[in-house]
Amino acid sequence: MSDLQIRPASPTDIPAIVAMLADDPLGARRESPDDLSPYTVAFERLAADPNQHLVVAEREGRVIGTLQLTVIPGLSRRGATRSIIEAVRIHADERGSGLGTQLIEWAVDESRRQDCQLVQLTSDTSRTDTHRFYERLGFVASHVGFKLML
Template identity: 80%
Template sequence: MGDLEIRPAALDDLSAIVAMLADDPLGAQRESPNDLAPYVRALERLSSDPNQHLVVATREGRVVGTLQLTVIPGLSRRGAARSIIEGVRIHSDERGSGLGTRLIEWAIEESRRQNCQLVQLTSDNTRTDAHRFYERLGFTASHVGFKLAL
């Protein structure tokens, strides 16, 4: 995997990122790869916020993975910062290659560099393979999550 690069996402990466977000049963219901306008606006917001890190993994110039890392300053835990990993996606022909591990390791290292004391993530209840993957990387299912659609 020596030719792998993890770098900030750019406007030219959006169609590949959105295609990966839409490439599963859950994503297919909520993503719109044929209309990139809302994603362009979101990328502009993310790019202007120093606590947001939307990255892509590329191999030979091709986007093969992505994730978003959010750093959240806080008061709890004696004023500790924490990070949240979201939107982890690996291109279908790269799954099982170790790329997901590399991306999560990047996010953990970046979290350390940003002085975070905790890294957290959520995963849909139906993604049992992803749950096993995160547990292999040392994450524990420690909380129950709740959502409210607005």
């Protein structure tokens, strides 16, 4: 895997990213790879915000993984900065290869570089295998999350 590159996503990566987002039972219900226009608008917003880091993992010119890292300055925890890892996806052909670990390690290292004191993430309650993966990497299921659809 020495030829693996984790780099900032570019607009040309949008189709591959959306395909990975849609390639699971949850994503299949909420993503629309046939219409990339809302993703393009969202990408432009992300690219304009220095606290947003949308990255892809690429090997031999092929996008095989992605995640979004958001850096959030705050007042709580004595003015701590935290980061949130979102939308981690690995191409189906690459699952189980260690790529997910490499992406999360990249996000944790980048969080340190950004002077974050805490890295957090959420995972749908149905993703029990994913929960075990995050626990193996040292994450602790310490909170209960809530969402309100608008």
